[in-house]
Amino acid sequence: MFMNTRSNFDESLKELKSLQLKMADEAETAIKNAMLSLLNQDIELANKVINNDNIIDDLEYEIHEKALMLIAMQSPVAKDLRRLHVALRVSSEVERLGDIAVNIAKSVVHIGDEKHLKELIDIPRMMEMALEMLTEAITAFYAEDPALAKKCAEKDDQVDKMFGELVKELLTYIPQNPDFTNQIIQLAFVCRFIERIADHSTNIAENVVYLETGKRFNLNK
Amino acid sequence: MVTALKERTTMDVTAPSHHNDRLESILSVNNLQIFYGEKRAVNGISMEIEKNSVTALIGPSGCGKSTFLRSINRMNDLIPGSYAKGEIIYEGLNILAEDINVTALRKEIGMVFQKPNPFPKSIYENITHALKFAGIKKKSKLDEIVEESLRNAALWDEVKDRLHSSAYSLSGGQQQRLCIARTIAMKPNVILLDEPASALDPISNAKVEDLIVDLKKDYSIVIVTHNMQQASRISDKTAFFLNGDLIEYDRTEKIFTNPSVEKTEEYISGRFG
Secondary structure, three states: OOOOOOOOOOOOOOHOOOOOOOOHHHHHHHHHHHHHHHEEEEEEEHHHHHHHHHHHHHHHHHHHHHHHHHHHHHOOOOOHHHHHHHHHHHHHHHHHHHHHHHHHHHHHHHHOOOOOOOOOOOOHHHHHHHHEEEEEEEEHHHOOEEEHHHEEEEEOOHHHHHHHHHHHHHHHHHHHHHHHHHHHHHHHHHHHHHHHHHHHHHHHHHHHHHHHHHOOOOOOO | OOOHHOOOOOOOOOEEEEOOOOOOOOOOOOOEEEEOEEEEEEEEEEEEEEOOOOEEEEOOOOOOOHHHHOOOOOOHHHHEEEEEEEEEEEEEEOOOOOEEEEHHHHHHHEEEEEOOOOOEEEEHHHHHHHHOOOOOOOOOHHHHHHHHHHHHHHOOHHHHHOOOEEEEHHHHHHHHHHHHHHHHHHOOOOEEEEEEOOOOOHHHHHHHHHHHHHHOOOOOOEEEOHHHHHHHHHEEEEEEOOEEEEEEEEHHHHHHHOOOHHHHHHOOOOOOO
């Protein structure tokens, strides 16, 4: 009955969303590479993750500029306004994810080529769960699917529990293996970084629910 | 005061008073239908208009919002073939009733139009014309009302030294504020504004918007506007009309952040209209 009168604005919103997905993709790749560098003690790959972080930072800057420009020029209201608000918030969450990849990569550099005290089994398991959450959060964001967003956030408790147990276990190794203190501390840091990936994924999921419903939910309880 | 509205009634109604609680209604609209001959322009709407607040009526052209606004002080009576069914209750009376004294009603429910329409008289006389007609003749009283009205319309400082110049010497924005001053000089309870700032430049527009927000402490204001940002800036409640129906009526904050009806969302975000 009515023609769409804001095709230019809609086109700009689409462009903004593709930029956000590109940024999320970069961050996801950075985290995966950081994890691979840890498992394979691949310093070169770790340095690549550290050096590539500016790509994610630049994308965040570009998204913020575009979103602010659209707020200023297009007078968005209701869901359009929430969409731009969410673009700003989610891009900041994703930028933090990029920083986490860098932090993991720096721990890899700190550990260097020192042989791992024991084979890493639980850390990759925890990472797998956090990455699953991240993928679900990004998919929910892409599809604007609040049900999937809530499902993603439900896993946060498991990651938190795993983090507590793993750090406790790691610290018990120090008295018997004082020479490996640096490595153990770095691995405890990595556990903390992975736990933060789950938190940021939950925050992205909360923004998906806000975008769709206009209501704030704390999914991180 | 209000008993004068009804020429053949003995109903005792307490005189209207200002400064009441926000949530109290000044007008209750019940199943209002308005017709232009065969055509129905408003399809049975019901809503409460709050006292001392700004109510914005929005919607695409032809949605019935201006027709509704004009019915509140019976301006539609001037259109041949136009008639209304239902009720608009003001101070306990249905103002659509045939025996309502329309002149008395328009003193209490004043109106400002889209284009400034000052009389071809001086600034001073624009304000005093209706007052004299209403029986106020004393110069000192007229002077007092002129100053008070112009101050309340945020125009006094700009015109105090040229009150006897032609109203046509004023800018468009000043003329519109003069029309508002002329309306409030009659001490109405309700002010109806039909796109009052659409013909004004941005600075004049901002002044009129500020004025409307200031006036709500003393008056209840209903405004028709095509400017979504204006509705969101100045109104407390917003009513969205479409094809003669009231689609959604809620706090302005709710309408512009998270409306309940999809059609409202599409309209306010400019997806049609």
